[in-house]
Amino acid sequence: MSDHLQLLLVEDDIDLATAIIDYLELEDIQCDHAANGAVGVNLIETNQYDVVVLDLNLPKMNGLEVCERIRAQGIDVPVLMLTARDTLDDKLVGFSKGADDYLIKPFAMEELIVRSQVLSRRRSGEVSKLMVADLALDLHSKTATRKQQPLKLSPTATKILECLLRESPKVVSREKLMQSVWGDEQPDSNSLKVHMFNLRKAVDGNCEEAHKLIHTITGQGFVLKVESEKSVPTS
8 A cells, every 4th residue: 555655754743753654554655764854864865765755844854845855856756744823924934945745734734645655756846957867857957967067968968867867776778768758659769779779878978987977777777876876776
């Protein structure tokens, strides 16, 4: 029922946090916990979560600041904001900082789980930039840079890059890439091969082997991540 969700709960009310974590464990949902915003940001930056459940009022860095920080870095994990405030203005401010949904305290645990499951099925649309190492893609201008130098990419190569960045560090199959870029009107498989060649040349052409980001995983597809992560399981 939980689809093996990986959640991060950022909540300074220890009694509430304990109750939430205990309930999630009963539902077989794994949950990390941070008691302040600064620790929350650190965990988000270093781990892969399906959803972040984020309290609005936090010590060291409040929920709005946490949201703003991770979105500025291109982290597109869905964020469910917990708040005691139920005014439209408060929600609009939260959405403007990158929150995806709101849950008003007090709330039913079942609703927390349902909303988390819904959010986990899509990455956040609030992110403006995708980044891996020194490679960045601005989603508004559709421009990419490596080491802060602009990359010359075709619109198709840009779509491929966006798909690889969004899935990083997971392997993306050829079929998923082609569906993502061309939809149902797919060309022959050589088209993907040509575009991948050009994308690799633009992204990794001037890099030493150890600094290359785009890798072919034989029989599986492609992955975009730093060399030191290549041995990490991609299940």
